[in-house]
Amino acid sequence: MSSPNTVSSAPAHAPEASAPDYATITWDQLHRDARTLAATLMRECSQNGAIKGLVAISRGGLIPAAIVARETGSRLVETVCIASYEGEEGTQGEPNLLKAPVAAGDGEGFVVIDDLVDSGVTAKEVRALLPKAVFACLYAKPKGQPQTDYYVTPIAQKTWVLFPWDTAPMFVAPLAHKS
Numbered sequence: 715m716s717s718p719n720t721v722s723s724a725p726a727h728a729p730e731a732s733a734p735d736y737a738t739i740t741w742d743q744l745h746r747d748a749r750t751l752a753a754t755l756m757r758e759c760s761q762n763g764a765i766k767g768l769v770a771i772s773r774g775g776l777i778p779a780a781i782v783a784r785e786t787g788s789r790l791v792e793t794v795c796i797a798s799y800e801g802e803e804g805t806q807g808e809p810n811l812l813k814a815p816v817a818a819g820d821g822e823g824f825v826v827i828d829d830l831v832d833s834g835v836t837a838k839e840v841r842a843l844l845p846k847a848v849f850a851c852l853y854a855k856p857k858g859q860p861q862t863d864y865y866v867t868p869i870a871q872k873t874w875v876l877f878p879w880d881t882a883p884m885f886v887a888p889l890a891h892k893s
């Protein structure tokens with residue numbers, strides 16, 4: 715298990731008006747967590763036969779799935795394209811299925827990979843499409859945890875996760891230069 719670094723800088727689109735926390739995930743941290751997830755899947759899923767393939771939930775699950783695919787030797791990587799967060803405030807709407815994971819059938823032998831379960835709405839939707847698949851993600855908030863079979867790191871419900879593809883290093887003035 716690993717702990718994300720918490721920071722106090724706010725993203726442009728804050729999820730909550732009242733003092734939310736932010737967890738900044740670096741590329742290194744994400745890579746380590748994806749490898750940890752892959753090791754867990756290798757250990758747990760091999761008891762029920764080899765992993766037939768992965769299903770990445772696009773877009774957040776794409777990079778985690780690529781890392782897990784490399785570690786587990788999985789060559790078949792399907793996607794399910796679904797969007798539920800929209801607008802300036804990052805508010806959640808109805809899940810919008812843009813592409814079904816047809817190559818995964820009913821999900822038997824497949825592992826669904828996502829970056830995060832938050833409310834669990836997206837995972838629930840994908841589980842309905844792939845009832846026999848195993849579900850795995852890197853980070854899980856309490857409301858979403860019942861929807862995932864495996865996760866690496868728990869995240870508080872009020873914490874907004876900043877993934878490496880959402881952020882960029884920037885200059886910060888030294889404390890001595892601030893008035």
Ligand SMILES: O=P(O)(O)OC[C@H]1O[C@H](OP(=O)(O)OP(=O)(O)O)[C@H](O)[C@@H]1O
Pocket residue numbers: 771772773774775796797798799806828829830831832833834835836837858
């Ligand atoms: O548990 P939930 O409350 O449903 O939230 C989790 C989902 O939200 C994010 O995707 P998002 O809808 O932001 O799409 P994106 O990955 O394409 O940015 C994330 O990648 C998960 O798929």
